[in-house]
Amino acid sequence: MERLVRTGLLYDFYGGLLTEKQQRVMELYFLENWSLAEIAASEGVSRQAIHDLLQRSEKTIEGYEGKLGLLERHSREQLILVAIKDRLQEIVTGNTKQDSPFRKELLEIKELIIQLIESENES
Amino acid sequence: MERLVRTGLLYDFYGGLLTEKQQRVMELYFLENWSLAEIAASEGVSRQAIHDLLQRSEKTIEGYEGKLGLLERHSREQLILVAIKDRLQEIVTGNTKQDSPFRKELLEIKELIIQLIESENES
Numbered sequence: 001m002e003r004l005v006r007t008g009l010l011y012d013f014y015g016g017l018l019t020e021k022q023q024r025v026m027e028l029y030f031l032e033n034w035s036l037a038e039i040a041a042s043e044g045v046s047r048q049a050i051h052d053l054l055q056r057s058e059k060t061i062e063g064y065e066g067k068l069g070l071l072e073r074h075s076r077e078q079l080i081l082v083a084i085k086d087r088l089q090e091i092v093t094g095n096t097k098q099d100s101p102f103r104k105e106l107l108e109i110k111e112l113i114i115q116l117i118e119s120e121n122e123s
Numbered sequence: 124m125e126r127l128v129r130t131g132l133l134y135d136f137y138g139g140l141l142t143e144k145q146q147r148v149m150e151l152y153f154l155e156n157w158s159l160a161e162i163a164a165s166e167g168v169s170r171q172a173i174h175d176l177l178q179r180s181e182k183t184i185e186g187y188e189g190k191l192g193l194l195e196r197h198s199r200e201q202l203i204l205v206a207i208k209d210r211l212q213e214i215v216t217g218n219t220k221q222d223s224p225f226r227k228e229l230l231e232i233k234e235l236i237i238q239l240i241e242s243e244n245e246s
Contacts, residue, residue, distance in 0.1 A: 016190035067139035
């Protein structure tokens, strides 16, 4: 997994355990895509200080993942949900007539699963 | 939610952040159903000490839930998965013939969802 993506996902799980300052800087860097220099100016500290703070924050949330493994568990569940969504789509596409009573119901279930996948990625 | 069940679920998410001793005592009490007196004897400390340790451990994992809310997120997802499972069962029961090509596929998808629900409760 790309480091930026992984850190963003780990932050989604464990960010609440970081200090307020760490959370603010992580969000500016990983979610708002500010540069180190921009964050340094905003925080009134050196670029190096922001670099170090980000490194420590990443190390902290990787440490939580090492102990709890919630991202790994989540990723396994997401793979299953995506497989279910795809199979429902295949069934709808391949086997049901336009006016089949299944079709509407299966598409509704597929929508529920998509919501589940998206809400997990957002929340 | 019943306190014992809630604490067990919270322990499932956050137990890895407790000390080894806290984890050991929590597991004896909440998973193995040992009494305070039995744990006290096993650990070579007073019943009161085990009582206090359990209280502190519960407070700690409730604190993590307050900051991260992973059990709450998980519970919402579980409700949706159970609803999907039930709807698939309704579709299979109400609408498909015994030899319908849908039937087998939908039952397989339902099994996947049940696995997802059960693995979340176990892991």
